[in-house]
Amino acid sequence: MSAADLAGGRGRAAPGEGRVVDNPSLRRTVWRRLRRDRLALTAAVFLALLILACFAGAPLAARVLGHGPTEYFPQATNYVSSGSFSTLQPVGPWTWVANHGAGGAATKTGKTLFILGADGPLGHDELLQLLYGGRTTLEIAFGATLFALFIGIVLGTAAGFFGGRTDLFASRLSEFVAAFPLLLLVTAIGWTIGARLNGVTLGVFPQGVLALIVVLGAFTWPYPARIVRAQVVELRQREFIDAARVIGSGQWRTIRVHVLPYLAAPLLVYGSLIFAANVVLEAALSALNLGLQLDVPDWGAMLSQNWGTLIFNNANGGAATVQATAWTQAFPAIAILLTIVALGLVGESLRQAINPDPDRR
Amino acid sequence: MSAYLVRRLLWGLGLLLVLTFVMYAVFSIIPYDPGRILFPAGAPVPPAQLQAADHKLGVDRPFYEQYASFLQRLVEHGSLGHNFGGGTVARTIADTGPPTAFLIVGGAILMLAIAIPLGLLSARHPNTPIDRAILVIAVLGIALHPFVVGVLLKQASSKLGLFPTGGYCPMHKMTPPTTWTVYGGEQVPVAKLSHQLLEEFGYYKSPSVYCSGAPWPWRWFEHMVLPWFTFALFFLAFYVRMIRARLLETYNEPFVLTARAKGADERRVLTHHLLRPVSATIVTMFAFDVGVGITAAMYVETVFGLPGIAHQALTALGVGDEPGYDLPMMTGIILVVATTVIVLNILADLAAMKLDPRIQPA
Numbered sequence: 001m002s003a004a005d006l007a008g009g010r011g012r013a014a015p016g017e018g019r020v021v022d023n024p025s026l027r028r029t030v031w032r033r034l035r036r037d038r039l040a041l042t043a044a045v046f047l048a049l050l051i052l053a054c055f056a057g058a059p060l061a062a063r064v065l066g067h068g069p070t071e072y073f074p075q076a077t078n079y080v081s082s083g084s085f086s087t088l089q090p091v092g093p094w095t096w097v098a099n100h101g102a103g104g105a106a107t108k109t110g111k112t113l114f115i116l117g118a119d120g121p122l123g124h125d126e127l128l129q130l131l132y133g134g135r136t137t138l139e140i141a142f143g144a145t146l147f148a149l150f151i152g153i154v155l156g157t158a159a160g161f162f163g164g165r166t167d168l169f170a171s172r173l174s175e176f177v178a179a180f181p182l183l184l185l186v187t188a189i190g191w192t193i194g195a196r197l198n199g200v201t202l203g204v205f206p207q208g209v210l211a212l213i214v215v216l217g218a219f220t221w222p223y224p225a226r227i228v229r230a231q232v233v234e235l236r237q238r239e240f241i242d243a244a245r246v247i248g249s250g251q252w253r254t255i256r257v258h259v260l261p262y263l264a265a266p267l268l269v270y271g272s273l274i275f276a277a278n279v280v281l282e283a284a285l286s287a288l289n290l291g292l293q294l295d296v297p298d299w300g301a302m303l304s305q306n307w308g309t310l311i312f313n314n315a316n317g318g319a320a321t322v323q324a325t326a327w328t329q330a331f332p333a334i335a336i337l338l339t340i341v342a343l344g345l346v347g348e349s350l351r352q353a354i355n356p357d358p359d360r361r
Numbered sequence: 362m363s364a365y366l367v368r369r370l371l372w373g374l375g376l377l378l379v380l381t382f383v384m385y386a387v388f389s390i391i392p393y394d395p396g397r398i399l400f401p402a403g404a405p406v407p408p409a410q411l412q413a414a415d416h417k418l419g420v421d422r423p424f425y426e427q428y429a430s431f432l433q434r435l436v437e438h439g440s441l442g443h444n445f446g447g448g449t450v451a452r453t454i455a456d457t458g459p460p461t462a463f464l465i466v467g468g469a470i471l472m473l474a475i476a477i478p479l480g481l482l483s484a485r486h487p488n489t490p491i492d493r494a495i496l497v498i499a500v501l502g503i504a505l506h507p508f509v510v511g512v513l514l515k516q517a518s519s520k521l522g523l524f525p526t527g528g529y530c531p532m533h534k535m536t537p538p539t540t541w542t543v544y545g546g547e548q549v550p551v552a553k554l555s556h557q558l559l560e561e562f563g564y565y566k567s568p569s570v571y572c573s574g575a576p577w578p579w580r581w582f583e584h585m586v587l588p589w590f591t592f593a594l595f596f597l598a599f600y601v602r603m604i605r606a607r608l609l610e611t612y613n614e615p616f617v618l619t620a621r622a623k624g625a626d627e628r629r630v631l632t633h634h635l636l637r638p639v640s641a642t643i644v645t646m647f648a649f650d651v652g653v654g655i656t657a658a659m660y661v662e663t664v665f666g667l668p669g670i671a672h673q674a675l676t677a678l679g680v681g682d683e684p685g686y687d688l689p690m691m692t693g694i695i696l697v698v699a700t701t702v703i704v705l706n707i708l709a710d711l712a713a714m715k716l717d718p719r720i721q722p723a
Contacts, residue, residue, distance in 0.1 A: 168388060180380065222649070249429075269496075270602065337505060340504035344496060345496070345497070
């Protein structure tokens with residue numbers, strides 16, 4: 001398979017390339033290879049269901065259950081006291097709770113079901129937190145990864161293809177970003193324009209999501225940039241690039257048609273790893289005035305709630321808490337785990353399927 | 362080569378100047394009054410006293426003047442000055458630097474010790490179930506949040522009684538203090554205090570107490586084991602995938618074919634021809650990742666209660682305590698971390714050129 005097939009498969013071609021545009025062989029080849037990979041298909045179905053559950057299922061579940069993810073239910077906690085240590089322990093999975101809502105204002109009557117129990121001393125619904133939190137986390141991690149990949153591809157391709165001063169500039173810029181402490185910038189933004197930045201939602205995202213996407217993306221791009229640069233430097237020495245030049249292909253066309261399709265394969269797996277790193281970093285940043293506010297559920301926050309965050313670290317002292325309510329953290333931990341493993345599998349399978357240079361040894 | 366080195370060093374110096382300047386500029390625009398640090402938390406402070414406190418800390422001057430005096434102090438005396446709390450910045454960095462350095466270096470060694478065999482195995486059997494299984498194992502490390510890895514390791518370790526689950530023991534030998542500070546700052550001989558009182562005053566939580574006893578290098582080692590694993594797992598996937606990709610690329614290089622044609626056996630091809638370009642990439646990637654490593658260290662140090670520089674940075678930012686921004690402390694930490702990253706990057710690029718002669722200075 002040639003790179004031209006790949007470019008054609010994406011349906012981007014100039015007039016006169018009709019044969020390439022209509023050539024379905026790439027799509028068919030990729031699909032044939034993907035179909036054989038049962039594990040990756042299962043992972044893909046899981047991801048599709050997850051996205052469906054988080055984006056469409058979350059409001060639906062809230063409607064059916066009759067309470068929201070951030071309403072707190074004092075009735076969904078039990079006061080537990082042992083010795084000098086006392087706490088409000090969340091109720092377990094599948095518990096019917098008096099539907100009083102916040103502050104005991106008896107606006108609603110009857111009982112409401114907590115399918116996965118409550119999440120902590122505040123008595124939020126764990127299932128709804130999980131669904132709505134998944135939405136936030138997926139938005140941030142996907143957004144930041146795409147943003148980082150975009151900058152990385154642009155700068156990495158330019159550096160690798162043009163070399164010389166462009167390369168020097170891109171290398172030094174990425175060195176600057178690597179040496180620049182992320183935390184400082186985040187604190188600075190959090191203290192100064194954080195409130196305004198968090199307010200930018202474009203009408204779609206929860207508060208703070210866009211700010212996190214920009215900051216995370218702006219600091220993780222050197223990773224893809226380095227991979228892209230190395231790949232492009234190697235590609236530039238290949239015969240087909242020379243051939244393209246010889247038949248009169250301009251620089252931009254050469255990049256677009258002959259270089260870019262080669263980048264998809266290596267970036268697929270690294271993309272899923274960057275996604276994973278973003279999930280980890282996102283929770284840390286929210287603790288520094290920038291990003292998510294306390295009432296926006298997300299997996300990172302759910303995870304660190306009882307185990308301690310960077311701000312309130314009770315990971316050392318609160319052994320009793322860890323034991324008693326470990327299951328409230330197990331749900332987000334498992335959700336993050338499954339998402340990232342599934343993404344890694346799909347990425348790897350897709351990489352194998354579209355790789356114009358099959359792995360050989 | 363020397364021209365290249367001079368250029369890199371000059372660029373690094375410029376970078377440090379920009380970084381520290383940004384620190385001071387940011388400090389001047391955040392809505393926060395450093396003078397409050399000198400007063401008890403939450404207590405109302407008369408404006409006149411607050412002004413006097415600001416003057417004492419030297420933060421009532423314009424920020425560029427503060428920055429100029431910071432540079433002057435640094436160049437003339439090689440000093441990083443005092444932090445807002447009154448201690449010297451250099452002292453704090455000297456105290457908190459080693460745990461973080463040990464964490465990152467040890468964690469990196471452990472990570473490579475796992476990643477290199479996995480990467481080799483993966484590249485030996487590309488696109489097979491073995492390859493797939495290794496991918497999943499490596500991804501598990503990053504798919505589990507460092508908090509989760511940390512807590513799980515702590516739980517397992519305390520169940521099995523293997524390693525301490527928190528705290529840090531320095532490399533040098535420590536002797537328990539004979540007197541202890543009780544209420545009101547009074548120093549009382551330890552022998553006169555009951556076990557319960559000592560517990561209450563945090564005597565047993567002092568490193569000088571829990572670190573004495575067993576031979577000291579072992580004490581240090583056993584406190585680092587769990588943090589090393591937590592740190593290593595976070596970076597594992599990136600390196601396994603990189604090593605795999607680089608190996609597969611290198612397998613098809615003409616020089617590998619030549620080596621085989623000349624009769625080199627598998628082992629010799631691996632050690633003399635395959636691993637050289639791969640290790641060049643590992644070295645540059647590692648130097649690049651030290652900056653990210655500091656951020657990862659924040660998590661690890663928080664989970665395991667290591668008194669490291671990353672945790673010190675959080676404290677200086679006022680995280681977890683009073684909101685604050687200890688400017689001299691932060692500038693000192695950033696200066697040290699950025700200098701380390703820059704120097705490591707230069708060294709790594711030099712090493713990469715030695716390892717893989719095809720790499721040319723940029």
